[in-house]
Amino acid sequence: KDIHAFPVKFPYVLFAPGASKAHRQTKCWPLERYAEVAATLVKEGLTPVIVGVPDEDNTAITERCPEAVDLTGKTQFMDVITLATHAAFAIGNETGPMHIASTCLCPVLTLFFGTHDPNAGGPQGVFYRHIQAKEKSALSCATVLQALPEFIESFKNRVASPLDF
Numbered sequence: 524k525d526i527h528a529f530p531v532k533f534p535y536v537l538f539a540p541g542a543s544k545a546h547r548q549t550k551c552w553p554l555e556r557y558a559e560v561a562a563t564l565v566k567e568g569l570t571p572v573i574v575g576v577p578d579e580d581n582t583a584i585t586e587r588c589p590e591a592v593d594l595t596g597k598t599q600f601m602d603v604i605t606l607a608t609h610a611a612f613a614i615g616n617e618t619g620p621m622h623i624a625s626t627c628l629c630p631v632l633t634l635f636f637g638t639h640d641p642n643a644g645g646p647q648g649v650f651y652r653h654i655q656a657k658e659k660s661a662l663s664c665a666t667v668l669q670a671l672p673e674f675i676e677s678f679k680n681r682v683a684s685p686l687d688f
Contacts, residue, residue, distance in 0.1 A: 524602055526609045531592055532570040537606055537624060538591070539615025540584065541575040550616045552634050552659055558587035559664045560614065560671070565590045567675055569611055574598050574620055612650075612674040614667075622646045630677050632670055634662065650677055 540557045542550040561571035561584050570590060573581050577596030585591050598606070600623070607613055607624035614632045615621045617639060625631045625648035635641050635655040645653060652670060656662035 524605055526605055529572075529592075529594065529602075529606065531572050531606070533609075534568070534611045535570040535572045535592070535609075536564050537610040537613035537615075537620070537629070538571050538573045538584070539575065539613065539618055539620035539624075540573065540581060541579040541595075542616050542618045543576070544578065546618070549637060550618060550639075552616060552636070552662060554581060554583035555587070556662075556664050556667070557581075558584045560667055561588035561591050563668055564671070567671075569675070572606060572610070574603055574606065612677065614674075617641070617645060617653075624648075625651050630674050632667070632674060634667070636662070650674075 540554055564571055565588060570592060571588060572592045573584060573595055575581060575595040579595050581593055581595050585593050603620050603623050604627055607627040607629040610629050612630035613624035617633050617635050621631055621633045625646035630650035631646050631648055633646050633653045635653055636659050641653040641655060
């Protein structure tokens, strides 16, 4: 699809807060914390755009941040590529959409939990960063929010997109 087929407001940040059912317990940072990050990004002039599989429920994010665009269950693999290509940056758990985004020259902030080694098969890319915590509950919003100015600045410094936003 063309990027204009999606109901997104530019500039936007791609959110991947979920994971497959088999990995949700170990890989997913609490949605309430994603909601706080989303609300902060809106104050910075960025629109959160959420992707995920149909059985994920991201209403905790959209209730706290009604400006977020929830595309959960409405995108295919190629759509994630399109969205990542045009995103200011992406933030999410260590799951497929973050791997996809990192290959699209999209700046990526990936959240790792437990003993998962970010250097052993984690996303890579031109502007890739990760935060790792032993427990999901140990990763505070403050820690994630401290990483975001670098991403916001990287977006502002990137070459302007050829799209007319």
